[in-house]
Amino acid sequence: MLARTARIIRPRAWQLPARAQGAPAGALVLTRTVFGLLLAGICALAETLQAQSNGSGGQPPAAEAPYPPVPSIPAIGVQNTNYLHVPASALGPSVDPAKGYRRQDLGQGLYMVTDNIYQSMFLVYDHGVVVIDAPPSYAPRIPQAIAEVTTKPITHVIYSHSHTDHIGGTRSLDGRPIIVAQEETLRLLRRAADPNRPLPTVTFADRYTLHVGKQVLELSYHGDAHEPGNIFIYAPAQKVLMAVDLVFPGWMMWRRFAVAHDIPGVFAQVEEIRKMPWQTLVGGHVARTGTHADVDVQAEFMGDVKQAAAAALATTKPGEGTDPRDAANPWALFDNYIDRVATKCVNALVPKWATRLAAFDVYVWDQCFAMEQSLRID
Numbered sequence: 501m502l503a504r505t506a507r508i509i510r511p512r513a514w515q516l517p518a519r520a521q522g523a524p525a526g527a528l529v530l531t532r533t534v535f536g537l538l539l540a541g542i543c544a545l546a547e548t549l550q551a552q553s554n555g556s557g558g559q560p561p562a563a564e565a566p567y568p569p570v571p572s573i574p575a576i577g578v579q580n581t582n583y584l585h586v587p588a589s590a591l592g593p594s595v596d597p598a599k600g601y602r603r604q605d606l607g608q609g610l611y612m613v614t615d616n617i618y619q620s621m622f623l624v625y626d627h628g629v630v631v632i633d634a635p636p637s638y639a640p641r642i643p644q645a646i647a648e649v650t651t652k653p654i655t656h657v658i659y660s661h662s663h664t665d666h667i668g669g670t671r672s673l674d675g676r677p678i679i680v681a682q683e684e685t686l687r688l689l690r691r692a693a694d695p696n697r698p699l700p701t702v703t704f705a706d707r708y709t710l711h712v713g714k715q716v717l718e719l720s721y722h723g724d725a726h727e728p729g730n731i732f733i734y735a736p737a738q739k740v741l742m743a744v745d746l747v748f749p750g751w752m753m754w755r756r757f758a759v760a761h762d763i764p765g766v767f768a769q770v771e772e773i774r775k776m777p778w779q780t781l782v783g784g785h786v787a788r789t790g791t792h793a794d795v796d797v798q799a800e801f802m803g804d805v806k807q808a809a810a811a812a813l814a815t816t817k818p819g820e821g822t823d824p825r826d827a828a829n830p831w832a833l834f835d836n837y838i839d840r841v842a843t844k845c846v847n848a849l850v851p852k853w854a855t856r857l858a859a860f861d862v863y864v865w866d867q868c869f870a871m872e873q874s875l876r877i878d
Contacts, residue, residue, distance in 0.1 A: 569847065583862070590751055590786070608738050618637055620632055624715075625652075636669035640672040642669075654674050657670055657679045661682075661731065662685045679698060681729065704721075740779070743784075747781060749783060752863050755867075781795065808868070812843075812844035818833065
């Protein structure tokens with residue numbers, strides 16, 4: 501019963517993203533050749549099961565489905581009526597509901613603005629203000645946040661990347677600022693043709709230093725991970741790093757490693773963030789800024805997901821216990837296999853992580869499905 505239910509309640513593994521060029525080191529990785537052999541083996545098994553079914557007088561034998569024990573965390577598509585409590589360590593200062601945002605002083609003219617779900621920044625310099633990202637959820641209030649500390653105009657906007665949930669409120673900002681972004685972001689925004697995301701007027705390939713008055717912002721591109729064009733923004737005087745959609749301080753990452761374009765790339769960039777000499781991290785999401793300890797915790801969790809998915813792949817036999825009625829459907833056979841892999845992965849993570857990361861129960865299944873996909877084909 502669980503095998504059939506799981507096929508109904510979750511997106512297919514075939515739909516998960518896989519665009520990386522290199523395989524993650526130290527994990528079980530099935531190459532495309534091995535993947536082809538695996539699929540061929542499943543198809544051969546399908547023929548055997550079909551023959552057995554045809555010779556049974558129309559009465560298919562009952563299948564013993566060797567699923568691992570069902571995790572206590574509801575699977576994708578199953579309603580969760582009792583979400584885990586959010587640990588106090590994941591919470592930040594409250595937001596004034598009348599204002600709809602919170603402004604946090606990061607030092608020397610740099611501020612974070614947040615609604616405790618999204619985060620952006622602005623930097624005040626001699627003659628103006630640089631805004632970094634404009635989430636549509638509160639972008640119309642960014643000028644109000646700026647007016648609390650200065651009357652200077654917005655002269656520049658920096659896009660962390662192209663996604664509308666981070667820059668889709670840019671049109672609501674005052675004036676006609678210079679917009680700076682990585683060149684891949686320009687390419688993606690040209691394709692999107694979204695009037696709420698004006699095209700960048702200044703682009704760069706690898707590195708760009710913005711000097712405004714006495715203030716400096718160092719922009720750098722570290723390759724494809726969350727998406728092409730996603731950059732690091734570093735304020736050296738304030739020792740603040742803004743790296744969006746890569747680290748979620750105190751929280752489980754958003755689904756599928758924050759809908760990563762390249763999962764091995766995400767692993768690599770989180771390691772880069774760990775090694776950089778910043779003191780405060782602005783991750784673009786959740787209720788508070790981050791510390792190096794937060795990055796260490798996320799890196800540890802990611803490593804555990806990778807290990808759990810690799811172990812599940814190594815110990816799960818494709819086609820085992822499949823219902824003979826599905827013998828002509830190789831996709832169903834493989835679906836059964838992936839469901840069992842993901843179930844083992846989730847079971848391995850629950851004891852250690854269920855109470856350590858906020859919203860662990862919301863997206864742990866997503867992380868396991870995405871990880872097994874990446875290990876098999878990236």
